[in-house]
Amino acid sequence: xxxxxxxxxxxxxxxxxxxxxxxxxxxxxxxxxxxxxxxxxxxxxxxxxxxxxxxxxxxxxxxxxxxxxxxxxxxxxxxxxxxxxxxxxxxxxxxxxxxxxxxxxxxxxxxxxxxxxxxxxxxxxxxxxxxxxxxxxxxxxxxxxxxxxxxxxxxxxxxxxxxxxxxxxxxxxxxxxxxxxxxxxxxxxxxxxxxxxxxxxxxxxxxxxxxxxxxxxxxxxxxxxxxxxxxxxxxxxxxxxxxxxxxxxxxxxxxxxxxxxxxxxxxxxxxxxxxxxxxxxxxxxxxxxxxxxxxxxxxxxxxxxxxxx
Numbered sequence: 001x002x003x004x005x006x007x008x009x010x011x012x013x014x015x016x017x018x019x020x021x022x023x024x025x026x027x028x029x030x031x032x033x034x035x036x037x038x039x040x041x042x043x044x045x046x047x048x049x050x051x052x053x054x055x056x057x058x059x060x061x062x063x064x065x066x067x068x069x070x071x072x073x074x075x076x077x078x079x080x081x082x083x084x085x086x087x088x089x090x091x092x093x094x095x096x097x098x099x100x101x102x103x104x105x106x107x108x109x110x111x112x113x114x115x116x117x118x119x120x121x122x123x124x125x126x127x128x129x130x131x132x133x134x135x136x137x138x139x140x141x142x143x144x145x146x147x148x149x150x151x152x153x154x155x156x157x158x159x160x161x162x163x164x165x166x167x168x169x170x171x172x173x174x175x176x177x178x179x180x181x182x183x184x185x186x187x188x189x190x191x192x193x194x195x196x197x198x199x200x201x202x203x204x205x206x207x208x209x210x211x212x213x214x215x216x217x218x219x220x221x222x223x224x225x226x227x228x229x230x231x232x233x234x235x236x237x238x239x240x241x242x243x244x245x246x247x248x249x250x251x252x253x254x255x256x257x258x259x260x261x262x263x264x265x266x267x268x269x270x271x272x273x274x275x276x277x278x279x280x281x282x283x284x285x286x287x288x289x290x291x292x293x294x295x296x297x298x299x300x301x302x303x304x305x306x307x308x309x
Contacts, residue, residue, distance in 0.1 A: 006141055006150040007296045008128045008163065009105075010037035013298025014182055015111040016055055022118035028122055030112070031143055032048045033127040038108025041158075042183065042276035045224035046100045053096045056114065064110050065100035066226035067204025071197060075260055075278030077211040077221075079167060082260035101204045101224040101231065103185075112232070131163055131294070138167070138293035153294045159279045161287075161300035169296060170287030175239035177281040182252050183233030185272035186265050196264055197225055207264075209234075213255045215246055221255050223264065230255060232256070235278060248275075279304060281306035 005021050007014045010032035021028045034040040046069065052059055060068070072087040102187065116122055132140040132147055140149035155163050159178060164170035193276040204225045213221035219236035234252055236244070246254070255261060278299075279285060285302040297303065 001027075002140075003027045003148070003150040005029070005152045005154060006031065006148060007154045007156055009158060009298070009300070010034075010122060010158035011041050011108060011158065011298060012111065013300075013303070014154070015108065015115050016052070017154050017156060017297055018115035018120040019111070019118055020055065021036070022115055022120040025119075027119040028115075029148065030115070030122045031126055031128055031141065032122065032124045035125050036105075036109055037122065037124070038105045039118050039124075041104040041105050041108055042117060042274045043102070043225070044181065044183065044222045044233060044235075046099055047101070047102045047107070048099045050096045058095060060085035060095070060098070060100060062110075064106040065102055066224075067101045067202050069099045069101060069206045069224075071199065073205065073207040075207065075209045077157065077209055077213060077258065077260060079212050079254075080259060081210075082258070084260065090260065097159075099206075100208070101226050103226060103229075114139075121133035121177045128157070128163065131167060134190050136292055138269060139293065151293070155294065155296045156298045157300050159277050159299040159302075164296050164300055166286050167293070167294065169291055170300075171285075173277075173285070176237075177279065177285045178277045179235045179237045179280050180241065180248055180275065181233060181235040181278045182248055182275045183231060183273070184252070184256075184270055185226075185274075186230045186232055186268035187228060187271045188230060188265075188268045189266075192267070193225050193228065193230065199218060199225065200278065202227075209255070209261070212258065214240075216245055217244060218240075221261075223261070229271065230268065232261075232265060237280065238277070251285075 004026035007030045075082045075084040130142040205225040209221035214236045217240040221234040224231040
């Protein structure tokens with residue numbers, strides 16, 4: 001069979017593309033190299049609702065979001081001190097203006113389920129090795145030794161898309177284009193999180209830290225409250241790491257010991273550690289978005305920027 005579309009990657013962009021196409025009656029196949037949608041995806045933890053509200057109005061009522069962000073903190077830090085600005089927003093903002101803390105393994109799996117319910121097909125644990133071309137047009141993919149044909153292929157395989165590079169549509173990612181993000185998931189009782197961050201019900205907090213977390217280099221730290229965990233981490237420009245006096249793991253460890261951070265995570269249990277390359281260059285790293293029989297989306301297209309807001 002020839003599919004109307006094959007989508008490489010079951011992240012946010014890939015799953016939404018599958019959902020929209022399937023709703024229109026297209027025969028869609030999503031190929032994900034992880035064992036499930038979201039299994040290999042990492043984010044600091046904040047999802048802004050405006051775009052997804054257009055696709056699934058009121059999605060947060062059924063999606064596994066962690067908390068509605070109502071509290072913002074911005075801290076400027078030296079090695080031993082910090083000045084923090086707080087902002088509190090009510091719960092009554094319109095749905096499209098809201099943002100939520102999320103855990104991608106849960107959220108991406110739910111989003112892909114919406115696409116499957118609309119008629120899309122998903123196969124997992126398979127890596128797409130190459131794209132199949134005839135007369136200069138992309139007509140399918142080669143995965144696990146098999147050729148699967150489609151009228152259109154959408155590359156949503158994340159930042160540093162090797163497939164887009166092989167096509168000549170994207171340049172090799174430069175260190176100045178990306179940053180390294182590291183994150184720990186720290187478990188705490190729900191009541192403790194709400195007490196420490198002055199939250200009620202499903203309210204959540206987003207905290208950003210500038211200065212000492214990355215030893216003065218480009219980047220910063222973050223902390224997002226989930227239902228019963230904290231997402232704590234930092235991001236540092238890849239091109240600055242050769243000038244760094246500390247390794248990234250050491251930066252994170254020192255960040256956790258900072259007087260402004262340590263009380264927030266005290267007594268917590270580390271349940272997950274992850275790291276990821278994140279795009280930073282915006283329009284300067286955009287590839288060719290459309291080719292004959294192929295389209296690039298999401299992080300592979302440089303469509304997301306990690307600027308801490």
